[in-house]
Amino acid sequence: MASFRGFRGNDAFGSEAWKALCRVREAAPLIQCITNFVSMDIMANTVLAAGASPAMVHAIEEIAEFTALANAVCINVGTLSPEWIFAMKAAASRANDLKKPWVLDPVGVGATTFRTEKCLELIALRPVVIRGNASEIIAAIGASVEPTRGVDSTLPSKDALEAAKELARASQSIVAVTGAVDLVTDGKRVLGVSNGVALMQRITATGCAVTALIAAFVAVHPGRPLEAAAFALALFGLAGEIGMEKASGPASLRVHLLDALHSLDEVTVISRIKIAQI
Ligand SMILES: Nc1ncnc2c1ncn2[C@@H]1O[C@H](COP(=O)(O)OP(=O)(O)OP(=O)(O)O)[C@@H](O)[C@H]1O
Numbered sequence: 001m002a003s004f005r006g007f008r009g010n011d012a013f014g015s016e017a018w019k020a021l022c023r024v025r026e027a028a029p030l031i032q033c034i035t036n037f038v039s040m041d042i043m044a045n046t047v048l049a050a051g052a053s054p055a056m057v058h059a060i061e062e063i064a065e066f067t068a069l070a071n072a073v074c075i076n077v078g079t080l081s082p083e084w085i086f087a088m089k090a091a092a093s094r095a096n097d098l099k100k101p102w103v104l105d106p107v108g109v110g111a112t113t114f115r116t117e118k119c120l121e122l123i124a125l126r127p128v129v130i131r132g133n134a135s136e137i138i139a140a141i142g143a144s145v146e147p148t149r150g151v152d153s154t155l156p157s158k159d160a161l162e163a164a165k166e167l168a169r170a171s172q173s174i175v176a177v178t179g180a181v182d183l184v185t186d187g188k189r190v191l192g193v194s195n196g197v198a199l200m201q202r203i204t205a206t207g208c209a210v211t212a213l214i215a216a217f218v219a220v221h222p223g224r225p226l227e228a229a230a231f232a233l234a235l236f237g238l239a240g241e242i243g244m245e246k247a248s249g250p251a252s253l254r255v256h257l258l259d260a261l262h263s264l265d266e267v268t269v270i271s272r273i274k275i276a277q278i
Pocket residue numbers: 107132133134151152153178179180181182195196197198199200201203204205206207208209210233236237
């Protein structure tokens with residue numbers, strides 16, 4: 001991985017991340033989530049624990065009205081089926097028309113032809129942020145040497161840095177690759193986020209949940225989606241670190257992570273956020 005250059009110090013990013021979290025808590029943005037059945041619970045609880053307001057609304061008949069109410073939209077293809085694609089595209093287009101941010105989680109892109117095609121069609125609708133694991137981001141630019149193995153990554157995030165930059169440039173979206181170090185890029189700048197614990201990978205849908213959290217941060221940080229995504233990832237990772245102090249395995253980590261996210265305070269955020277310009 002590229003060495004850390006232009007390191008701004010954790011304090012500057014820490015205090016900005018804290019301010020961003022305060023804005024989420026004050027504004028309580030409404031986040032419309034069109035997501036997979038596995039992730040619905042942890043995603044809604046993550047968004048709520050951060051102070052925002054989730055709503056899992058995906059019926060095609062409701063999109064025109066509901067997307068107009070939402071402050072941001074999170075679209076996740078995890079348990080994809082053809083009828084859901086209509087709702088996803090309608091919500092993305094409606095959000096674009098209304099100049100509301102939407103984010104995409106291309107779960108398992110590269111695993112099957114159908115999934116890859118649909119993810120590429122969604123990417124063409126210009127999400128503000130695309131968040132995936134390393135295997136997904138490499139598959140999204142068509143650079144995988146073999147099909148994505150389901151929804152979990154087989155590669156570390158650093159292996160997807162060039163793919164992330166290429167995808168960001170091609171799609172004009174911010175791209176976030178999660179892993180031991182989360183990498184967030186607009187195609188030129190890269191922020192590295194090293195908060196988090198490895199056991200988070202052993203809880204299903206933590207990636208899905210943090211994509212919805214990114215939507216909440218983007219909603220209150222218009223014009224700065226790169227930083228907003230990095231703040232959401234860092235705060236979620238920090239909640240994992242604090243949760244880990246009490247957890248004895250994935251199930252209790254899930255509980256303690258949500259408790260920690262809800263209780264984050266200024267001193268903890270400023271002293272423990274690990275974001276660096278790479
Ligand atoms: N080795 C690790 N060390 C620290 N944090 C990690 C590690 N691996 C993943 N994470 C964190 O776990 C969360 C989920 O990331 P991951 O890359 O596992 O997503 P994902 O594969 O899309 O997950 P899912 O599909 O289950 O939602 C992120 O917040 C990420 O920073």
